[in-house]
Amino acid sequence: MRLLPSRRDPSLDFDPTQPLVATGNLRRRNAVSRVIQGLAVAAAIGAVAVLVIVVWAVVSHGAEAISWEFITTGAPNGVGPDLVGTGIIVGIATLIATPIGVLIALFLTEYAGRRTTRPVQIMLDVLNGMPSIIIAVFIYILIVARTHKESGLAGAIALSIIMVPLIARGTQEVLNLVPKPQREAADALGVARWRSVLTIILPAAMAGIITSTLLSIARAAGETAPLLLISSLFTDTTFQLNPLEALPNVPVRIFQLSEEANPEGFTKAWGLSLILIAIILTLGLGSRALLNRSKRKMTR
Amino acid sequence: MSATPPAGSASLKLARSNRQSDSRKRADRVGDITLRLICTAAALLAAVVLILIAKEVFEGAQPAFSKYGFSFLTSHEWAPPLEKFGGEGLIFGTLITSAMALLIGAPVAISIAVFLALLAPVGVRNVISPLVEMLAAVPSVILGFWGVLILGPVLANNVEPFLHDNFGFIPLFGAPQTTGSSIFNAGLILTIMVIPIIASVSRDLFMAVPRELQDGAAALGSTRWEVIRGVVLPSTFSGLIAACLLGLGRALGEAIAVSQVIGGATESHISLFKTGGTLASIIALQFPSAVSALHTASLYYCAALLLVIGVTANLLASWVGYRFSNAGAVAR
Numbered sequence: 001m002r003l004l005p006s007r008r009d010p011s012l013d014f015d016p017t018q019p020l021v022a023t024g025n026l027r028r029r030n031a032v033s034r035v036i037q038g039l040a041v042a043a044a045i046g047a048v049a050v051l052v053i054v055v056w057a058v059v060s061h062g063a064e065a066i067s068w069e070f071i072t073t074g075a076p077n078g079v080g081p082d083l084v085g086t087g088i089i090v091g092i093a094t095l096i097a098t099p100i101g102v103l104i105a106l107f108l109t110e111y112a113g114r115r116t117t118r119p120v121q122i123m124l125d126v127l128n129g130m131p132s133i134i135i136a137v138f139i140y141i142l143i144v145a146r147t148h149k150e151s152g153l154a155g156a157i158a159l160s161i162i163m164v165p166l167i168a169r170g171t172q173e174v175l176n177l178v179p180k181p182q183r184e185a186a187d188a189l190g191v192a193r194w195r196s197v198l199t200i201i202l203p204a205a206m207a208g209i210i211t212s213t214l215l216s217i218a219r220a221a222g223e224t225a226p227l228l229l230i231s232s233l234f235t236d237t238t239f240q241l242n243p244l245e246a247l248p249n250v251p252v253r254i255f256q257l258s259e260e261a262n263p264e265g266f267t268k269a270w271g272l273s274l275i276l277i278a279i280i281l282t283l284g285l286g287s288r289a290l291l292n293r294s295k296r297k298m299t300r
Numbered sequence: 301m302s303a304t305p306p307a308g309s310a311s312l313k314l315a316r317s318n319r320q321s322d323s324r325k326r327a328d329r330v331g332d333i334t335l336r337l338i339c340t341a342a343a344l345l346a347a348v349v350l351i352l353i354a355k356e357v358f359e360g361a362q363p364a365f366s367k368y369g370f371s372f373l374t375s376h377e378w379a380p381p382l383e384k385f386g387g388e389g390l391i392f393g394t395l396i397t398s399a400m401a402l403l404i405g406a407p408v409a410i411s412i413a414v415f416l417a418l419l420a421p422v423g424v425r426n427v428i429s430p431l432v433e434m435l436a437a438v439p440s441v442i443l444g445f446w447g448v449l450i451l452g453p454v455l456a457n458n459v460e461p462f463l464h465d466n467f468g469f470i471p472l473f474g475a476p477q478t479t480g481s482s483i484f485n486a487g488l489i490l491t492i493m494v495i496p497i498i499a500s501v502s503r504d505l506f507m508a509v510p511r512e513l514q515d516g517a518a519a520l521g522s523t524r525w526e527v528i529r530g531v532v533l534p535s536t537f538s539g540l541i542a543a544c545l546l547g548l549g550r551a552l553g554e555a556i557a558v559s560q561v562i563g564g565a566t567e568s569h570i571s572l573f574k575t576g577g578t579l580a581s582i583i584a585l586q587f588p589s590a591v592s593a594l595h596t597a598s599l600y601y602c603a604a605l606l607l608v609i610g611v612t613a614n615l616l617a618s619w620v621g622y623r624f625s626n627a628g629a630v631a632r
Contacts, residue, residue, distance in 0.1 A: 033525035037419055043411035044420070044428055047499070050492055051435045057450050058442060103342035111336050112343075120343050122618050123350055129546065129614035130353070130607075131553020133580045137587075137603045138353045141360050161349060168346075192328035194335040222439025224556040229587055251441045251556075258445040258560055266449065273442045284437045288430060 055281075058273045065271025074237045079272055081236040085152065085247035089231065090221050092156035092243060093163055098213050100160075101167025102202075108168070109175040110197060128165035135161050136226040143230075150233050152240075152247030158226035163216040170212020170291075174205040177295060207294035214287035218280045224251035232256075250276050357607055360600035363593065372601055378566035378582075380591045385598035387605065389568035393483060393576040394606075397558065398551040400487030400572075401494050406544050408491075409498035414528060416499070417506035418514075429503070436496035444560030447489045452480025452561065460484065460573045474571025481563035484572040486581075489557050494547035501543035505536040538620050545617035553610050555580035579606045 074081045108120055139158040144150055178201050186196035202209075227249050234240060236248035250272055257269035358365075364372065364385065375386025412432060416425050460476035467473045476482075509532050517527045533540075555578075563575025564585050577585075579602040590596045 029523050029526065033523035036525045036528075037415075040411040040415040040419055043408045044415040044432075046408065047412055047435060047495055048428060048431050051431055051438070053450075054438060054443065054446050054492075057446055100342050100345060103339045104346060106335075107339035107343045111339050116343075118622075120346070122615070123346055125618045126611055126614050127346060127350060129549045129553075129610060129617075131549075131555065131580055131610050133553065133555035133583050134353065134357065134603050134607050134610070137360070137583065137600065138356050140587075141356045141600075142352070164346065192332055194331040195328070197335060218437060222437075222441065224439070224441040225584060228556070228584060232588060251439060254441050254445060255556060255560070258441075258448060269445055273445060276439060277442060280437055280439065281434055284434060285430060288433075 055277065058270060058277055061267070061270035062272075062274025065267045066274065070268075070271055071275075074239065076237075079236075079250070079253065079268065079275075081239045081248045082250045082253045082272065083275065084239055084241070085231075085234070085236075086221060086249040086251070088241065088243055089152050089156045089159065089227070089247055089249055090217055092153065093159035093220055094213065094217055096157065097160035097163035097167055097216065098209075101164045101213075101216075102171050102209055104164070104168040105171035105175055106197065106202075108172050110193070110201075124165045124168055127161070128169070130161075131225075132162055132223055133225040133229075136229040139226065140229045149244075150231050150246040152231050152243040152245065152249075155227045155231035155247070155249070156243065158230055159220040159223060162223060162226070163220050166216040166219060167209075167212050170215065171205065171209050174208025174212075174294070175201065177208070178204045207290060207297075211287040211291040211294070214283050214290075218283040218287075221283075222251055222276060222280055224255050227252045228255060354607065357600060357604050361597060361604040364597035364601040365604075367594065368598075368601075372598075373605075376566075376568050380586070380595045383592065383594055385594065385601075387579070387598075387602060389566045390577050390579050390582055390602060391605070392568040393562070394552060394578040394580070394609075396572070396576075397483060397487045397490055397562070397578055398548055400484075401490035401551040402544060402548055404487075405491040405494040405547060406498055409495045409543075409547070410502050410540060412495070412499040413502035413506055414532075416503045418528065418532065419524070429500075432496050432499050435492070436500070440493065440554060440557040441560070443489055443492060444557030447485055447557065447561040448481070451488065452485055454480075455482065455485055455488075456480035464573065471570045472572050474569075474573050476573040477575070479563065479575075481561055481575050482573045483562060483576040486558045486562040486576070486578070487572070489561055490551045490554060493554060493557065494551050497550055498543045498547040501546060502536070502540055505539040505543070506532055509535055538623060542617040542621040545613050545620065549610050549613040549617070552578075552613065553580050553606060555584040559584040579603075 070078050071083065072078060072080045104120070104124070108117060112120060135158050139154055139161075143154040143157070182200055182204065183196065186200050191200075228251075231246045231249060232252045234246040234248040234252075236253065240247050254269045254272050254276070257265040257272075368375070368385065372385065372387050373391065374388055375384075376388035377384045377386045378389065379385075416429055416432070420428065456476060456478055460473075460482070463473045464476055513531050513535070514527050517531045518524075522530060558578050559581035562577060562581055564577055564581070565575040566577045566582065569576075583599050583602055583606075586595070587599050590599060
């Protein structure tokens with residue numbers, strides 16, 4: 001009798017007439033699954049909570065600093081020159097970076113062969129992952145150390161190095177979305193390549209180019225490391241407009257105020273942070289919404 | 301060309317004019333070549349900038365390199381007034397803060413990605429995804445400022461004493477300091493910075509896992525977690541590694557936020573609750589006020605080290621990612 005399998009073997013317990021009910025094992029597996037799903041939800045809630053806590057701290061502390069005088073006058077009471085300086089630096093950086101970024105994207109989608117695409121892509125990835133402090137050091141050696149002068153223009157060039165890979169990547173993505181039939185139609189009609197690029201492909205991708213430029217502006221506006229090395233010896237009691245001099249700017253001012261243990265300075269830094277974060281989040285969310293809309297339009 | 305007419309009519313007009321004169325053909329040839337040249341030049345410019353970055357930084361580091369050689373990596377004395385520079389403490393600080401960021405950040409970020417890509421209803425996903433990406437958009441200087449004023453006191457008064465009292469036998473949890481500036485604080489700030497990067501890359505990876513594979517596993521009786529563990533995670537494994545390497549690159553190179561919260565020390569020690577320094581943060585803190593040429597050169601040396609480590613992490617990430625996408629194409 002011992003040769004027969006014991007009656008405890010569950011496979012012999014199986015009775016097809018019984019309704020399917022979770023055994024202890026399945027109940028355990030379901031419990032494990034549910035616990036882990038719960039952890040995943042908790043992680044997502046945690047990330048959003050951190051965002052809310054940070055933004056709330058900035059808003060609640062910064063709101064009391066914000067006033068008309070704060071935005072329009074210079075130091076010691078206001079931050080007007082910093083805002084204008086950041087505008088000038090980021091503006092010049094955008095003017096430099098956008099054409100270069102778009103041209104690199106065009107090179108990748110229109111002209112690069114199979115063998116050149118990948119090295120250029122890797123190059124963009126490396127440039128994109130390059131710590132901004134290294135770009136800062138690079139521009140310092142290349143320009144500031146040679147001219148013996150900090151300048152907003154040098155800062156703008158550093159920021160443009162950070163922006164180019166972002167713009168190129170975003171533009172490349174939309175250029176790839178331009179419907180193939182449009183290109184083929186142009187080719188079939190005997191339109192020269194450069195004309196079809198300028199009059200058909202680029203206009204179709206325009207919304208995407210603008211949104212990726214806005215996203216890169218959002219990134220550049222908050223970059224502190226390059227400007228700390230390249231445009232930090234400024235006077236911000238009056239408005240500075242000459243990009244060949246060091247320009248006052250928002251991120252460096254926040255950094256400097258946060259390094260001084262001075263409660264009044266902290267309030268100013270919170271106010272500046274609020275303005276900066278409001279601009280960046282508006283740019284980021286707005287451009288993302290625009291991008292989604294234009295992508296939907298193009299893929300339809 | 302007149303301004304920019306709508307696409308369709310433009311191509312028609314162009315086509316009609318196409319069988320015109322030789323001068324037009326010549327113009328087209330010149331235009332084609334010019335545009336191709338400009339585009340190629342832009343791509344070359346990017347390459348030149350990359351090479352120039354490496355060249356200038358290494359040249360700048362030359363004086364420090366010829367003075368210290370590789371002993372820079374093992375000496376921990378950093379005393380600018382005495383002209384003594386050793387980077388061991390900084391390298392250690394860089395590694396320990398980045399490791400902390402990855403050890404905490406990667407599991408959390410991958411969980412977030414699992415939630416966003418596989419568990420959340422579309423409506424919830426469309427709200428949470430942009431919020432997580434907004435976390436990446438918060439400028440580091442603001443995060444660092446928040447870390448000094450808000451996070452620091454909480455850590456110094458509550459978290460660090462708690463960890464020290466209960467887990468003090470682990471040498472990492474040494475005696476807390478009162479200021480709130482610590483390696484621990486820097487690690488947490490870096491965690492906050494790497495989470496959105498890893499989360500958004502891994503979310504895209506998870507979304508690309510073929511639906512049929514997951515449904516097949518579910519049809520065989522797998523629970524949701526078993527589908528994730530058995531199908532989703534293995535098929536995206538190398539992509540997840542690449543995502544973590546990207547996060548690592550970001551954590552290693554972050555200068556501003558870390559320099560605000562880490563306290564600016566340069567010696568190496570094992571306790572997380574003391575002040576410290578990283579390769580990137582020391583540049584941000586000391587470069588504007590460098591006292592001597594050798595001091596500046598030593599900071600360039602730090603930048604060169606950072607450049608090598610950062611570029612390696614990025615190349616590794618793109619290599620792993622490339623192999624992954626190729627393997628995926630073969631499997632399908």
